[in-house]
Every structure is written in structure tokens, then in C-alpha cells.
Amino acid sequence: MADLTKWEKAYAAGLFDGEGCVCVYMRKSGTAHGRKDRALRTNLIITGTDLRPLQWLQERWQGSVKIWTPRPNHKAVGAWRVFSNQADIFARDIRPYLLVKAEQLDLWMEARKMMYSPGFMPGGLPEDEVAARRALVAKVSAMKTKGRRVS
DSSP states (O other): OOOOOHHHHHHHHHHHHHHEEEEEEEEEESOSTTOEEEEEEEEEEEEESOHHHHHHHHHHHOOEEEEEOSSTTSOOEEEEEEOHHHHHHHHHHHGGGOSSSHHHHHHHHHHHHHHTSSOOOTTOSOHHHHHHHHHHHHHHHHHHHSOOOOO
16 A cells, blocks of 8 residues: 555545444354343445545555445445454544544544453453443444534
8 A cells, every 4th residue: 555645635534524434333242142242343434326436445445345226226326344454544544634523533443442452351341341332332323313513
């Protein structure tokens, strides 16, 4: 991956502010019996009906582009999704240029740090760690549903 210019990073931030999604959620983990929502998962997504920006993102930050047609006679929709270390790089690259999703991305980065914190022990994560993860997920979710308006 070549060094990216500040203009490329700013363009990607604009795409993310307008069409991006910060994903922080809990997923079931543990043994087959009594599985609980305890595993924290994260990714970043940008969707759109013009596939060129999504392919442009993939060329620069990897990830994957999935395309589907929601209904017959409608435009195809694409989603660029990035996970793990590549998502960390993307987040660091665009963060200085974000306006709309800056707070959400900050929480996403906090969640990423939690994923690598100690706690994977024989008995599983301590309850306070699970509670902290759930609280962070709830915070991100609340930010998405507030419906911020410009007066």
C-alpha cells in the first residue's frame, strides 16, 4: 500500500461521514451450551450505488466490496467493508478529517482497544469487562438513533 496523500484521506473521510457506518456490536461466544453475547466485534462500512468510490477505497485500504440488487429494476448497491488491522489504519487515516462521525469513530477505536485487553482466561471475561463492552455498544447505538438536526 502506497503512502496516501492528505487529499485522499480527506476524500475518504467525506465518503465515510456521508455514507459510512461505525459497527460495534456483541456476538455470541463460548461453548455450544449457554452461549452468551460476550464477544465484541467491530468493522467499518461505506455503502453506495456508485461503485467507483468503493473500489477506490478497496485499492487504498483493502477490505472487500459486496454488490447486491435490492429489488428488480433498482440500482445495484455496493458496500465496502474493512476489518481488523486494515480498519485500524483506515480509522487513523481519516479521523483528523471527520466531522459527522468523529465521536462514533472515537468510540469504535476505544472498542478496538478493549478487544485486545487482557481477559481471555479460562473462566471467560470478568463481568465488569463484559458490562463495559455492552455500555460502549449502547453508546454507539444511541449516537446513531439520536437524529441530530440542524436548526
